[in-house]
Structures are given as structure tokens and as C-alpha cells.
Amino acid sequence: MTGPGSSCGACKFLRRKCTxxxxxxxxxxxxxxxxxFLAVHKVFGASNVSKLLLHLPVQSRSDAAITISYEALARMRDPIYGCVAxxxxxxxxxxxxQEExxxxxxxxxxxxVGIASHGSSQTTSNPTVRYRFARFKMPSTCNIIRIYQLRK
Amino acid sequence: MTGPGSSCGACKFLRRKCTxxxxxxxxxxxxxxxxxFLAVHKVFGASNVSKLLLHLPVQSRSDAAITISYEALARMRDPIYGCVAxxxxxxxxxxxxQEExxxxxxxxxxxxVGIASHGSSQTTSNPTVRYRFARFKMPSTCNIIRIYQLRK
Structure with missing residues (x-):
């Protein structure tokens, strides 16, 4: 509830009194x-989201509400892939x-190698040594491809 | 239903007859x-997912089921950020x-520049010209950061 007589977006959508x-x-x-909230309710259900928020510490609920809204909006835009797209x-x-x-x-x-073969003084500075290749591991839980492989 | 007498994972979880x-x-x-399916039901609700699948063409339902399962499992593992993490x-x-x-x-x-200043024949080949910078646009719907900025 944002103020006397005003309802939050969820209660406006659910047409109920905001306490x-x-x-x-x-x-x-x-x-x-x-x-x-329309998207959140349609994709997750108000009751599921309410339960999820209530199980979280108060200081984490804002982030959870934002990410849930984000996922819901993405699923409304793209019902097949949602935010997985x-x-x-x-x-x-x-x-x-990585290819680049x-x-x-x-x-x-x-x-x-070209510089070295021309006997240039630049050979003392090898940029391939200075350069650290940016090899990252994918997040361990980011295994959508593996799920696809298992099930297709 | 996978065969006579056997139920799918959803019906097993929902303890109902699989037809x-x-x-x-x-x-x-x-x-x-x-x-x-436990995760799917807890996060999205079986009824919401059933509605979503039924609104999709049959050939798209498998991908939708996979991405929904993926989002649900991610939200179970990380109730605050889910797959947005x-x-x-x-x-x-x-x-x-990109920084690298x-x-x-x-x-x-x-x-x-070093090669050029040494008068090497390599100056005819400029790798910075050959190299195409990999500048990609983020997906237009990938605006989670903007949502954060609007609401924080």
C-alpha cells in the first residue's frame, strides 16, 4: 500500500483492498x-509468487520481485523460450x-614472428605473452544445452 | 502416457491417472x-503451464517445456535471482x-606503429584494419539493468 486510499499494482490488478x-x-x-503484475500472475500465479516472497528474507524480496517480473514479461513476449532466449x-x-x-x-x-624474422628490437616484447586469454567457464547451473542433449 | 500402466512424470507427481x-x-x-515437474509445479503451477502449452502449436511445446523446466529448476536453486543470475x-x-x-x-x-617506425616490410599489413571489432547489441528485451535503474 503506497498511501491512504491507494492500492499497489498487484491489488489493483487483483481488484482487492491493499492493506x-x-x-x-x-x-x-x-x-x-x-x-x-498481470504478467507475473499469468505466468507464475499470484499465490506462488506470494509464497516465494514470504519465504525470503525481507532484504532479498525486492530483487526476487524484479527478477520474477523480468521472467514473466519475457515469457509473455516469447511464450516458447521466455528469458532463456x-x-x-x-x-x-x-x-x-572468444572466436574473435x-x-x-x-x-x-x-x-x-614477423618482427623477430626482421631482427627488430620489438622481439623483446611479446604481446602474446602479455595477453591473458579470456577463457571463462560457463556458470555450472547454466546447463540448458546439456538438458537439450539429454532429452533430444 | 508412455505405455500401458505407466504415468508421465507430471501425473506421477500429481498422483493422477495419465491418459x-x-x-x-x-x-x-x-x-x-x-x-x-515438482519444480515446475512449485514455481509456475501445473495449471499455468498446462494453459501455456495448450496455447502453443504442438511443434513448439517441447522447447517450451524444456525452457520452463530450466527456469523452474533455476528458481528452486536460487529463489532470489533464478535463471536471471x-x-x-x-x-x-x-x-x-570485450575489455580483453x-x-x-x-x-x-x-x-x-613499432614495426612502421622500424621501417619493416610488415607495415603494409595492418592487423588493426583486418580485425573486425566484435561489437554486439544486447537483445532488446534483455533490459533487466534498465528495470533495476528505474526502480531503485
Missing amino acids: SECVFAPYFSYDQAATH HIFALQQQIASL IEILGHQMANLT | SECVFAPYFSYDQAATH HIFALQQQIASL IEILGHQMANLT
């Missing part, structure tokens, strides 16, 4: 909150960047 | 399906890779 005990009010009292896009972007880095690494190595 | 019309059976009939991790990884590429670009430019 001071409303679990949604602190996180759904902004412009478009009712529209966002973003994960795929980001994974592809990472693969492309590999190409750059080879180009620098060739350049260094 | 040939079961909307879940084609997508929840594998090892651990009942465990995965993976999106954050991937975004950070991309930022680091920028550093490499500068190193190559310096190297090329």
Missing part, C-alpha cells in the same frame, strides 16, 4: 506495476567474442 | 521428469571479453 500487510505492495507500487543470445555472443579473441591471438603471434 | 490426452506426457516422460553472469563475461579485445586491439596497434 499494510500486503506482501506485494513494497515491490509493485510504481508506474506499470499493474501491467507487470536471452541466455541463448548471450551464449552465442560469448562464442563469437582467438583470431586476434593468432594475428599477434604471426606479427611477432 | 492419452495428457498435455504433459510427451514432455515429461524421462528419468527425473517427476522431480523436474545466469544472465548476469553471461553479461559480466561479455563485458570482460579492446586491450588486444591497442596492443596490436602499438605493435604495428
